[in-house]
Amino acid sequence: MMELVCPAGTPAALRAAVDAGAHTVYCGFADETNARNFPGLNFSREELAEGVAYAHARGAKVLVAINTFPRAGDQTLWHRAVRDAAQLGADAVILADLGLIAHAAEAHPGLRLHLSVQAAAANPDAINFYAETFGIRRVVLPRVLSVEEITAINREIDVETEVFVFGGLCVMAEGRCSLSSYATGLSPNMNGVCSPASHVAYADVAGNHEARLGDFLIHRTPKGMPVPYPTLCKGCFTSPDGKGDSQTGHIFEDPVSLDATRLIPALQKAGVGALKIEGRQRSRAYVAQVVRAFRAAVEAADQGAPMPEGLLARLTEGQAATTGAYAKTWR
Amino acid sequence: MDLTVGPIAFFWSADQVRAFYRTLAETPVKRVVIGEWVCSKRLPFWQHEIPAAVEVLQAAGKEVALSTLTLITLKRERRQTAELFASGLPVEIADLSALKHLPEGAPFWVGPTVNVYNEGTLEWLAAKGARRICLPPELPLDSVAQLAQAGRQAGVAVEVWGHGRAPLAISGRCYHARLHDRAKDSCQFVCAEDPDGRTVETLEGQPFLTVNGVQTLSYTHMSVAGQVAPLREAGVDALRLSPQPGDFAAVTRLYARLLESGLSPRDALADLRRIQPGAIFAQGFLEARPGAAPCP
Numbered sequence: 001m002m003e004l005v006c007p008a009g010t011p012a013a014l015r016a017a018v019d020a021g022a023h024t025v026y027c028g029f030a031d032e033t034n035a036r037n038f039p040g041l042n043f044s045r046e047e048l049a050e051g052v053a054y055a056h057a058r059g060a061k062v063l064v065a066i067n068t069f070p071r072a073g074d075q076t077l078w079h080r081a082v083r084d085a086a087q088l089g090a091d092a093v094i095l096a097d098l099g100l101i102a103h104a105a106e107a108h109p110g111l112r113l114h115l116s117v118q119a120a121a122a123n124p125d126a127i128n129f130y131a132e133t134f135g136i137r138r139v140v141l142p143r144v145l146s147v148e149e150i151t152a153i154n155r156e157i158d159v160e161t162e163v164f165v166f167g168g169l170c171v172m173a174e175g176r177c178s179l180s181s182y183a184t185g186l187s188p189n190m191n192g193v194c195s196p197a198s199h200v201a202y203a204d205v206a207g208n209h210e211a212r213l214g215d216f217l218i219h220r221t222p223k224g225m226p227v228p229y230p231t232l233c234k235g236c237f238t239s240p241d242g243k244g245d246s247q248t249g250h251i252f253e254d255p256v257s258l259d260a261t262r263l264i265p266a267l268q269k270a271g272v273g274a275l276k277i278e279g280r281q282r283s284r285a286y287v288a289q290v291v292r293a294f295r296a297a298v299e300a301a302d303q304g305a306p307m308p309e310g311l312l313a314r315l316t317e318g319q320a321a322t323t324g325a326y327a328k329t330w331r
Numbered sequence: 332m333d334l335t336v337g338p339i340a341f342f343w344s345a346d347q348v349r350a351f352y353r354t355l356a357e358t359p360v361k362r363v364v365i366g367e368w369v370c371s372k373r374l375p376f377w378q379h380e381i382p383a384a385v386e387v388l389q390a391a392g393k394e395v396a397l398s399t400l401t402l403i404t405l406k407r408e409r410r411q412t413a414e415l416f417a418s419g420l421p422v423e424i425a426d427l428s429a430l431k432h433l434p435e436g437a438p439f440w441v442g443p444t445v446n447v448y449n450e451g452t453l454e455w456l457a458a459k460g461a462r463r464i465c466l467p468p469e470l471p472l473d474s475v476a477q478l479a480q481a482g483r484q485a486g487v488a489v490e491v492w493g494h495g496r497a498p499l500a501i502s503g504r505c506y507h508a509r510l511h512d513r514a515k516d517s518c519q520f521v522c523a524e525d526p527d528g529r530t531v532e533t534l535e536g537q538p539f540l541t542v543n544g545v546q547t548l549s550y551t552h553m554s555v556a557g558q559v560a561p562l563r564e565a566g567v568d569a570l571r572l573s574p575q576p577g578d579f580a581a582v583t584r585l586y587a588r589l590l591e592s593g594l595s596p597r598d599a600l601a602d603l604r605r606i607q608p609g610a611i612f613a614q615g616f617l618e619a620r621p622g623a624a625p626c627p
Contacts, residue, residue, distance in 0.1 A: 069448035072470075072477035098427065099451025119427075122404050125412075126428030144503030149404065172500035172547070173402055176444060178469040179499050179540075182549055182622035185615065187469055189446065214621050217533040233500075237531045237539065239510055242524075247510050251531055251542070252502075331504045331515035 001302040002268055002275050005063070005162060006291050009041045009280035014051045016284035018060045021295035025055060026063040026094060027280065033081040034065045035096075035118060036280040037192030045084055052089040061091040067116035069097045069175075069189045079103055086111045094140065095119070096175055105134040115139040117164070118175030118188070124156035131159045138162055140276060143258070144173050146328040147266050154271030163267060166290060167278025169258040169324050171233050179232045183214040195231045202227065219255075228255040259321035261294075264301045267326075332563055332570065332590050333361040334583060335465070335490055337442070338368040338398040338423075339574045340498070340543055342523045345377045351574065352384035356391035358580045359587035360572070363388050364423045364442070366398030366415070370505070370544045371408045372518070385420065396421040399429045401444045402501045402545065421462070430459065438462045443492055443571065444501065448474065450481040457485035465571050468492035468499075468553060471619035472561060479566035488568040493555045494582060495573025496528065496541050496548035497622065506542040515545070527576045538611065539623075551613035551623055556599040558617055559589055581606045600626055 006022035008014035017025045028034025030042035043051060048064070055062045064085035070078040078100050085093050086108045093111060095101045096118035104113060117140040121127045130136040138160040141150060154161055172179070174188070181187035184199040201212045209227035211219040218230030228234065234255040238248040260267070264275065275298065277290055296308055324330055336355060339348065355363060365384055367374040385395050397415050400408055403426045413432040415422045423440035424430065433439060441464040447453055453464060464487055466478060475491055482489035507529060508518035522529075528541035528548055541548040555562060555570060562570070570590075572583060585602050588594045594602070603612060615624030 069446055070451065072449045072474040072481070075449055075451055097446065097448065097452060099449055099453070099455050102455045103451055120402075121428070122402060123409055123428050125403070125409055125431035126426070129428060129431040144402065144404065152406075171504060172502045175446065176402075177500040178467070178497070178622065179547065181469045181616065182497075182499050182540075185619060185621045189448065189467075190469065215623070216537065216539055217535050220534050235533075237533060238536075239529055239531050239542065241510075241529070248534070251510065252504075252506060252547075325503045328516070329514055331508075 002264070002298045003162075003273060004291065004294055004298055005274050005276040007167075007277055007280040007282065007287060008051070009036065009038075009282065010284065011043065011047045011051055013280075013282070013284040013287045014062075015054055016288040017291050018055050018058050020288040020291035022060055022291050024061040024063060024091070024274070025051075026065055027051065028065045029081050029084075031077065031081075032192050033068055033078050035067045035116075035188050035192045036065075037068070038197075038281055041281060045088065048085070048090070049088045056089070062089075063092045063094055063114060064090040065094040065116065066100065067094050067096040067118045068192045070100055071190065075099070079107070082108060082111070092137070101130065101134050101136070112137050114162070116175070117142055120173045120175045122173065124153050127153065127157045127159060131157065138274070140164075142173050143170055144325050147263060147270050147326050148328065150267070150272060151270040160273040161271065162274035162276050163260075163272050164258060164278055165260040165264065165267070165275045166258060166294065169253070169256065169322065171253040171324075183216050183232055195229075200230055231255070254320060254322075256320045256322045258324050260323050260326055261297055262307055263323055263326050264297055264307060268301050332559070332567060334359070334493070334586055334590070335569045335571045336360050336363045336583070337465070337495075337571050337573045338364050338366050340368055340496070340546065340548065341526050341528060341576075342370070342373045342520065342544065343377070343526055344523070345380050347526070348377050348380045348384065351579070352380075353387055354580050355583070356387045356393065358583040360393065360583050361569070362394035362396070364396045364398045364440070366423075368398050368401055368425060369546045370522070371400055371405065371411065372520070373522075373544075374411070376520075396423045396440050398423045398442060399425045401425045401498070402503070403428050404503070433460070436460060441465065443467055444498055447478065450477065453478055453481050453487060454485050457482075457487045461487055463488040463490060463569075465490040465492065468497040469616050469622060472558070472565065472617045473619070475562070475567060475617070476565035479568070482568070483566055489566070490569040490571050491555065491562060491567050491617075492553055493570030493572055494586065495552055495575055496550070497553045497616075498546060499540070499549055500547040502545050502547070505545050506547065507544050510542065549613070549622065551611045551625065552607065553614055553616070553622075554600070554603060554612040554626055555614055555617065556586075556589060556603060556612070557596040557626055558614060559596065578606055
């Protein structure tokens, strides 16, 4: 059966995910060492120890994401995170930074290393480089690849592959995007945040709802319509073509989320070993519901049964979903 | 401190490329990086110009390196990357996967789209043979100073993004094609219509970003004209200037005068505004502010 890797932003979400049938949960420490560095989220050292004990007692694994890029002059914060994750019994750490991976491979030779999606390893050369040089055991594939390309990659590599199937969707190669810091000064790579709430402002202007990120208007909707959260790459913009005409719309991506449920059998056939659900910022109720639905889906895929329809309809209500780059036409 | 010119980001015709490098040979830059940086579909249209450009630049005393693509996914792209290392010229890697093709012990350069955020990464790359590293544009001055110092110790020259629209993101999706309701595979090379990229504005008409095929650039032109003194003090070895349409040779000469201290930051910015009328110059990244924050 494909391994189901589920988000745990809090100890309560971790327990909810494990109880709902997660094979594996992933979480991070409550600081800038992980890419969901949001207020009120993530784990203290004690909470991680308790979470590991809870998961292991129920046959589930715990992965610790240490997937931002260490700040120059301040690497010890990241080195300590790796050391503590290892000492507290994490089953693997998820890393993105070349220097941090080199450090982890040397200082903790017994620790299982996963390559974060933030490392953007998008071809077999990149993956084999990390595998041969540092003994990486699993790669989380960037969301720029089609199912056909994932199949081809799996033929050329020996490490496990994990892909995102549900939740937030990056349309840029992850870990290689500075759009957020361009508008706000804070970025996923440096600060573990994208389009941070601290820089978001909503206002009602002339019969419209407006959502801004920093100095930039990202969404404007007529009163009565919901205004989406102003994630930069999902904004509504306009682009003049230089000949007097212009295009207005969601130039990079609509405000959609990823739902690759119906591609699970194809991903299994492509050799993908683990399916990842995005959403460490989500509530434990949401996590439990999504995990239960996906557990049923991977069990169905394992038996060659059709994917249960409409499982997640309620969770994506009011928001469109896409299969993203997995379908080649998305490009 | 000296000047490096990075690869051309945009889809220019072979004629434009030839003219650009001929003119560049006469400018006071120390080194030039050439190659298709953004989209491998563009390469057949201009790659035959590369040998002549290398020759004219080398004859003018410039150091020349070849750039890889920023995002390498296709088999053909991997093969082309491997072939770069057989050219006899230094290769500037724009995607870490290029390291898989690096001949043992061969020196290489590292471009601004490779994530070098800390000493650990810099030192690892140095041990592998990196000789020059252009840091990611989003880094603040504190990090730049730490990395320049680490570079000194490791024998790596450290560059910062000095001038031009900054590379902010790369995608599997082509936004130029999307603007024309096409997919990447059937793009019909529409990005060639915009030799300076295509502007993306907010709904209020505020210029924001620049679409360049699968790459997203800043709308603002980054300029460190006001920060040469602190960069020099930090131990930075070179400024990277990014090719753009218009009088780029004048841009290079202006930075050369700035480095010779024959020009105040205020006069430099005034000159830049004359050379590039209408452009907005920004440099928030170095000051740990939003990158789009305009120069004074």
